[in-house]
Amino acid sequence: MDTFSFIVAGVMVYIAVAVFIIGMTYQIVGWFRAPKSPVRLGLFPKPRTKTGRFFKVLKDSFIFPQSYAVDKATWIFAIVFHGSLLIILLAHFRLVREFTPLVNLLGKEGMDTLSALGGKTLGIVIIFPILFYLFRRFLSPHKDLSVPEDYFLVIILIFIIAFGDHLRFFADFHVEDYREYVQSLLVFRPSYPEAIANSDARWVLSSHVMFVNIFVIYFPFSKLMHIIGTFAANKVRSD
Amino acid sequence: MESINKEALKKVLKAKINRQLLYYLDLCARCSICRDACHQYTVTKDVLYLPAYRAELIRRIYKKYYSPLGRLFPKFYEGREIDDEKLLDELFTTTYACTGCRRCMYYCPFSIDTTWILGVAKEILNAAGKGCSILEELTNASIEKGKNIDLFKDIMVDMLSETEKEVQQKTGDKNAKIPIDKEGADILYAALAGTHTILPAAAIFHEAKKDWTLSLFEAANYGYFLGDAAKAKEVADRIVDEAKKLKVKEVIITECGHAYRVMKFLYEAWAKEKLPFKVTGIVEAMSNYIDEGLIKLKPGSFKDPITYHDPCQVGRNAGFFDEPRKIMNMVAKDFREMTPRREKNWCCGGGGGLVANPEMEEFRIKTGKVKTDQIKATGATSIVSPCENCRLQLDNLNQKFDLGLDIHSLMDFVVDAMVFPGNK
Secondary structure (H helix, E strand, O other): OOOOHHHHHHHHHHHHHHHHHHHHHHHHHHHHHHHOOOOOOOOOOOOHHHHHHHHHHHHHOOOOHHHOOOOOOHHHHHHHHHHHHHHHHHHHHOOOOOOOHHHHHHHHHHHHHHHHHHHHHHHHHHHHHHHHHHHHHOOOOHHOOOHHHHHHHHHHHHHHHHHHHHHHHOOOEEEHHHHHHHHHOOOOOOOOOOOHHOOOOOHHHHHHHHHHHHHHHHHHHOHHHHHHHHHHHHHHOOO | OOOOOOOHHHHHHHOOOHHHHHHHHOOOOOOOOOHHHHHHHHHHHHHOOOOHHHHHHHHHHHHHHHHHHHHHHHHHOOOOOOOOOOHHHHHEEEEEEEOOOOHHHHHHOOOOOOOHHHHHHHHHHHHHOOOHHHHHHHHHHHHHHOHHHHHHHHHHHHHHHHHHHHHHHHOOOOOOOEEOOOOOOOOOOOOOOOOOOOOHHHHHHOOOOOOOEEEOOOOOHHHHHHOHHHHHHHHHHHHHHHHHOOOOEEEEEEHHHHHHHHHHHHHHHOOOOOOOOEEEEEHHHHHHHHOOOOOEEOOOEEEEEEEEOOOOOOOOOOOOOHHHHHHHHEEEEEEEOOEEEEEOOOOOOOOOOOOOOHHHHHHHHHHHHHHHHHHHHOOOOEOOOOOHHHHHHHHHHHHHHOOEEEEEHHHHHHHHOOOOOOOO
């Protein structure tokens, strides 16, 4: 592993995971240590039962139908963005372990085809919402509302997606190669297998991992906490 | 202007930080979905009235002092000092413009309660000596009245003797009374200044054969609009203390949105005690009396096309959507609904103390356009709304835009349709 890769795709990964865990704990503990509001802040009509409230919170958090009613464009881009991101994230776990049940279902070739097609499709699909997220910030009212954090996050995501797409479309790496790299991380001896180490595209992989690390490190200190907090905050509206 | 004590302001903010506020400050993605939820932004297109921006002003202070990265790199979050004059000025404009309708909270994907954040802003502004002076004067006057109630009592008794005669005429019962200071009554009714909310309520209570007494104090609470919780509590204390003294079982708040919100949802949190009586809104009470057969309405007795405006503090913030509609459908021959309505209803533009503040008049009328268009679309010639604030604003809009509307309180609407067996 070259020095650059060893730092950003090796050491930095551990730092990122550590900061993420500590930061998330700090933020969430901070929420729960703060006293609860003495005033019930729910809006009416409220669900009558606990089960009703539970499902309303899930619906509000995953689908947020009210937002669709008032701003269709933002809602559609948000759903496409978060949906693709979630699938992409889950699909990355194939680089840790093969999804055996899926392979049994589709066969090894079928699985590879699904992975290639799905990855390519989502890799392109996710570009649209992220560009929307960027360009809307140049227009009013977002322009006056935005803070540097907003641009920073979008730009980091664009780098992650760009390098990720490069790997998907142009790099000649196989799932086994990635898996070897991930395994090396898991045993705390980060290294690239030969196929990656000898390819020029290793820079792309290292950069992809580096930007993911930056994203993960920054996550707990950013507005991205909405991914966790949305459930709690939406519950307040139904209380 | 005297210099602002920064440390004191920081303490005010710190004291207001609770779990819900942290969610609101930490989660906002600045997606601006709220922009079309706010009638003020929709009309003005000024970012200052964008709900997310209103909240962002407080968030910038919070980031500067309380977020780990914000302390290190305040620029990254546009972090601001709490005594930043420009920020406080912007905060003043946007905070005292908010009507507290909480429509943005309904549409927000994270349920961020901008009004709650602006409640914190109001506390900071008041501590900085930058609160709204008109609302402060009104608040202080209310508190003074509480201290000198004996001076006002005689005037009130005089005023009530006239109203009592009108009630007797209406009900056809010469013994109909407007009791005040009646110990042991079941109900203490908190009305508004003037007799227009006393007369119909007296007729309703009389017909329903309720043992009630009228509060010496008006329900309105300018301290709440001012956003000074200590003063707002003092204003509300007048009625709470009276209710305790008279040992009533129930306090019924007249058609006044924020007064109901204060008594029902806020007072116990301010006072850190449980109220020894039930708090009911008159809308709910009337609906119950009708269901129990205590008062009877003439079905279909109102012939003109009529619409209903959901006051934010009666609908979205208190949950009374069906009760007034039941009455509307019973009495009106041609009841026309507005779109959107119920929890999605547009604010009239007059809440949050705006109707009490002459400086806000122009802005209030301008941003009332949304409501005006909504009413026009129904083609109704009458409108009912069970909130004094809404009615004052609707009355202004009516005159300004020549809407030719008859504006009714729900109580008047009920009393006009009521059967008085004693009368003829």
